Amino acid sequence: MESKLLCYILEDEVAAVNILKKHIEKLSDIVDLVGYTSDFLVAKSILDSIKIDILFLDIRLPKTTGFKFLDLLQRKPQIILTTAHTDYASESYEYNAVDYLMKPISFEKFEKAVFKAIGKQDINSNTIQxxxxxxxxxxxxxxxxxxxxxxxxxxxxxxxxxxxxxxxxxxxxxxxxxxxxxxxxxxxxxxxxxxxxxxxxxxxxxxxxxxxxxxxxxxxxxxxxxxxxxxxxxxxxxxxxxxxxxxxx
CATH class of the missing domain: 2.40.50.1020 (LytTr DNA-binding domain)
Known part of the structure; x- marks a missing residue:
């Protein structure tokens, strides 16, 4: 793991993207936003070419779902699901999601989810990251x-x-x-x-x-x-x- 966690947002709601960006900025010493998109094909290209540590993933996307998108990835980052719906909790466990955040996402819950993701990373035991x-x-x-x-x-x-x-x-x-x-x-x-x-x-x-x-x-x-x-x-x-x-x- 690098000195910062690299994160990416796949989300089709502008308001939700803006909230996530503000939350990420508050933890800018810990996480670095690589980019964001509502297009799952663009996101797949990015995640296949760059080692992303955390993916903030909307479950309901244009033309697909967040879960179907995960099935397309060659390598999966830590997944933090974002949704306005409560009926996907069981599937989130099946995909080993770090957390399941309900919109609108509070900073407190966002921060806890990021800390959970850090806890799942492989940290070099020779140095304090x-x-x-x-x-x-x-x-x-x-x-x-x-x-x-x-x-x-x-x-x-x-x-x-x-x-x-x-x-x-x-x-x-x-x-x-x-x-x-x-x-x-x-x-x-x-x-x-x-x-x-x-x-x-x-x-x-x-x-x-x-x-x-x-x-x-x-x-x-x-x-x-x-x-x-x-x-x-x-x-x-x-x-x-x-x-x-x-x-x-």
């Missing part, structure tokens, strides 16, 4: 390795990250989330002003620092009972952070 870390945003998309769901988590809700069995546990205000990425991958991609590696097993959100124990140097985080040790190789970097933020030990 940029699509999961939208540029200049205040949140991160975390693929929960326990159920493959994509969760949108605000940075301000993440208390700390812990390395565990070649995976990473996100401890947030509301829940624990397990990611298949190792801690070092997250360290290279999280905002440096807010997140600091203090130990081979921990990255903390510095905004949750409540106190620092003199002598032992353990860190107390708000809402967390256990202390967090500072590893020897991380002490200088941590001290520099403390000095730069005018905190006296």
């Amino acid at each position: 940029k699509s999961l870390l939208p540029k200049n945003k205040k949140y991160v998309l975390i693929k929960n390795s326990e159920n493959n769901r994509i969760l949108k988590v605000n940075f301000k809700e993440i208390i700390y990250l812990e390395s565990k069995n070649k995976s990473t546990i996100f401890k947030t205000i509301n829940q624990d989330i397990q990611s298949s990425y190792v801690l070092g991958q997250w360290e290279r991609n999280l905002p440096e002003n807010d997140f600091l590696r203090i130990h081979k097993s921990y990255i903390i959100n510095v905004n949750f620092i409540e106190s620092i124990e003199k002598g032992k140097g353990n860190i107390k985080l708000a809402n967390i009972d256990k202390p967090f040790p500072i590893g020897d190789q991380y002490k200088i970097k941590f001290q520099n952070h403390i000095d730069n933020n005018s905190v006296q030990l």
Whole structure:
């Protein structure tokens, strides 16, 4: 998967196309619109020549149906169906559609559908994909390795990250989330002003620092009972952070 998901719209209603375009623009750090059409033959040509990640597909089309169109494709992207009718739900499951969106499509439901599609993509385990870390945003998309769901988590809700069995546990205000990425991958991609590696097993959100124990140097985080040790190789970097933020030990 590239740094952005490539998407395409096959839809014959102008109003629906405009709504989808506006929604896609709001997630422009994650998805990129290749194009749109109401002509299924044009769409087939595009999808056969370009690897599209997500297809927003109207079920009722001029001269054909969305399902018949899918049967024509050499390779199928993730399918998000769009319709004003409720009587196609069973067929959508048969075609393994990511989601079934009723018109008019709200941004909230659109966003959830896109996150579902990301969760179904094959993500390179060697790097954190940029699509999961939208540029200049205040949140991160975390693929929960326990159920493959994509969760949108605000940075301000993440208390700390812990390395565990070649995976990473996100401890947030509301829940624990397990990611298949190792801690070092997250360290290279999280905002440096807010997140600091203090130990081979921990990255903390510095905004949750409540106190620092003199002598032992353990860190107390708000809402967390256990202390967090500072590893020897991380002490200088941590001290520099403390000095730069005018905190006296």
